[in-house]
Amino acid sequence: GAGVSQTPSNKVTEKGKYVELRCDPISGHTALYWYRQSLGQGPEFLIYFQGTGAADDSGLPNDRFFAVRPEGSVSTLKIQRTERGDSAVYLCASSLEWTGELFFGEGSRLTVL
Amino acid sequence: AQTVTQSQPEMSVQEAETVTLSCTYDTSESDYYLFWYKQPPSRQMILVIRQEAYKQQNATENRFSVNFQKAAKSFSLKISDSQLGDAAMYFCAYRRAFGKETSGSRLTFGEGTQLTVNP
Numbered sequence: 434g435a436g437v438s439q440t441p442s443n444k445v446t447e448k449g450k451y452v453e454l455r456c457d458p459i460s461g462h463t464a465l466y467w468y469r470q471s472l473g474q475g476p477e478f479l480i481y482f483q484g485t486g487a488a489d490d491s492g493l494p495n496d497r498f499f500a501v502r503p504e505g506s507v508s509t510l511k512i513q514r515t516e517r518g519d520s521a522v523y524l525c526a527s528s529l530e531w532t533g534e535l536f537f538g539e540g541s542r543l544t545v546l
Numbered sequence: 547a548q549t550v551t552q553s554q555p556e557m558s559v560q561e562a563e564t565v566t567l568s569c570t571y572d573t574s575e576s577d578y579y580l581f582w583y584k585q586p587p588s589r590q591m592i593l594v595i596r597q598e599a600y601k602q603q604n605a606t607e608n609r610f611s612v613n614f615q616k617a618a619k620s621f622s623l624k625i626s627d628s629q630l631g632d633a634a635m636y637f638c639a640y641r642r643a644f645g646k647e648t649s650g651s652r653l654t655f656g657e658g659t660q661l662t663v664n665p
Contacts (some may be wrong), residue, residue: 446643464651466651466652468653472659473657474657474658475550475639475655475656475657475658476591476637476653476655477655478652478653478654481652489652492652518586522589524589524591526591531651532594532651534649535591535593535651535653537590537591537592538590539588539589539590540589540590542589
């Protein structure tokens with residue numbers, strides 16, 4: 434596709450469940466970022482991939498959060514044992530190279546009941 | 547650590563008028579980039595304008611311009627001839643100048659300003 438694609442657009446789950454959020458970056462973009470945006474707040478950095486490797490995962494809040502990018506394209510953010518505080522919009526962005534402009538997707542809104 | 551502060555949670559403007567959104571930041575670095583992003587209800591962050599800290603000249607993109615005051619660590623956005631389509635959440639963001647590939651282009655965002663445009 435022409436832009437960054439994120440699925441699902443909306444996800445409602447129950448406390449304690451496992452969730453996966455998918456990001457399909459712009460074709461050819463080597464850098465990929467995940468951000469979390471809580472209600473009424475600005476996005477907060479979670480993790481950055483350069484190619485297949487997580488170059489910076491310092492923003493992940495705890496070990497319930499994990500992200501992969503096995504082939505250097507699509508990335509999946511995985512959240513185990515979800516908590517109500519995990520409710521937020523999860524934004525993905527990609528750039529052509531690590532110095533490039535970021536292009537954002539429309540995010541996945543996660544609601545944990 | 548860098549911080550970005552937007553002290554105006556909400557602003558409103560009449561169509562065709564001019565509005566200025568404020569942003570301050572804190573950093574110990576001398577070289578960096580500043581951005582304004584627009585986030586409509588679709589949630590997608592759209593780049594409005596960027597400013598390199600080493601450039602003294604204020605950036606301009608059509609109806610959007612910035613007032614960059616490096617010493618004061620201030621970076622305001624001026625929207626001229628406001629249009630209904632400008633209504634959105636606006637975020638100010640900071641990025642370090644590139645040091646190494648492992649740092650990437652991670653952004654630090656402010657809390658946002660909700661802009662309403664009245665017809």
